[in-house]
Amino acid sequence: MFRFILRRVLWAIPTLFVVTFLVYCAIRFGTDPVQSYKRTNIHASAKDLARYRKLNGLYEGFGGYIRGYFEWLHHFITGPWPRTIKGRQRVWPRLKDSLANSVRLGLVASIVGIILGNMLGIFAASAALIRLGWARLPTGVTWGQLYAASLCGGIGFTMSLFIGTLAFPTVEHAPLVRLGVMIASVAAAVLGYMALRWSSPHRPS
Template identity: 35%
Template sequence: MKVTTLFKEFFESEKSSGIALIACTLTSLFLANSNFGDSYQDLFHIKIGSHSIGHWINDGLMAIFFLLIGLELEREIYKGELSNIKNAMLPIFAALGGIVVPAGLYLFFNYGTPTQSGAGIPMATDIAFALGILSLLGNRVPVTLKIFLTALAVIDDLGAIIIIAIFYTKSLSILNLGIALGIFILLLAFNRLKVRNLIPYLIGGVIMWYFMLNSGIHATITGVLLAFAIPFGNGDKNSTSYILQHFLHKPVAFIILPVFALANTAILLSGNIQETLSENYSIGILLGLIAGKPLGIFILSYATVKLGFCKLPPGISWKSIFGVGLLAGIGFTMSIFITLLAFENETIINNAKLVILISSLTAGILGFFTLKQTLKK
């Protein structure tokens, strides 16, 4: 199977990003629970303009992360795994199973309670960590499995973005939303007029981000909209989309995601962990990520192949599909991101982050050893 240079760059940057995320998470946990803990946490509450540093990271820098995800999704649709409807059906249905089943398990324990808004937490997959662990298995991993996991994770993130836009919008300003969408339409017009210079798109994207931020819809959605406004052309190395995606790989992998980890994993390891894990929202997150993800991905993949909607790619077995499903249970970045939107109580947020770390670590270890036993050397 032909693999593009850009996909190799994306895979390598995500793999390296996973290592950087682990280092930053351990650093953040250490500092938060050291004698400097209060000073470290206060750092992210310092105001710059009308927003705190933490707010700028989560609403500003993460919009750039979503821009990269949008560009990768666009490339998958036009030239990658999703460009062929027959090939696209398997990761689409797998991602759907990996969204619906974990959310269902979470709601089973939390429906009708104040924490039911956390149903989006176990839906997400952290691309960087999932691909990072897959890469540890070296050459035994078939290219088709790398592409399947990437496509699955990108679609998964798209699902999370849609859920954020629909279910985590608490108030809505029609005027600001209208202006933001008006700018988006203007950028689409630039695209149709074959304006290839990046400058007007980036300026328009910043203005669109500002109005989206003030509309009530989470500002990171701007990143995905901007990605689809930027000209793709034929997708070669001279296309505007390719140039921007190539440029963003390293800043996102080694600056934006690590900074997000530093800001959002300052978790206080105090209190009774057993008591924390027995909370309904904790059980929902644990079961959603560790059991719901692999079961949802496997069951819908198996059903759609047996019904003839799609076929299993060469080099991939059902055991490896289940192993990839376990890796998809590494929620981390996206799960923490949704936690910040779902809850307002600081104790619940802190506990949920801890449970996400435990769940993601467990899913990653199980996925690694399952695939190690499954994939031939």
């Protein structure tokens, strides 16, 4: 188990570099801050443009993209973070608002993913196997009970907390991650119980 986790962590490091570099390139392809700077500073000289490019890491060519990416990464890790290219606004206040929204969306996504994702995955896979003739419903079990049991698949903490911790690793987000997983698990348990009660035949006492 330790080797499995270690391999995943080691693979995550180059994956993080590749993904962030691709995002950096996509942003550079989609915008041209130098042209915006020239429009707002019509008397800017070639020296001003060169200084602006160096200040923001806007080097040309593929090698320039690599150099700009690692300069950005260095500033991101070590700080202080530079101001935005457009408007020269401070990065942290804007990023803090974005992170807060991301946490709220992540909380909702955790709840929906654990309940609907597990339910749909379990029920769809089971139904497909039964329809193909590779499996069959146990004697006395109905489709409604299978659906109710798939709802109970959302009950659980270990893997959900692990994924949530990877997505939001900071200490201040940990309570929200646990809260989202707890709400989703309790909701899955309640909905699963209600569905099982509704789908199961009433037996005489």
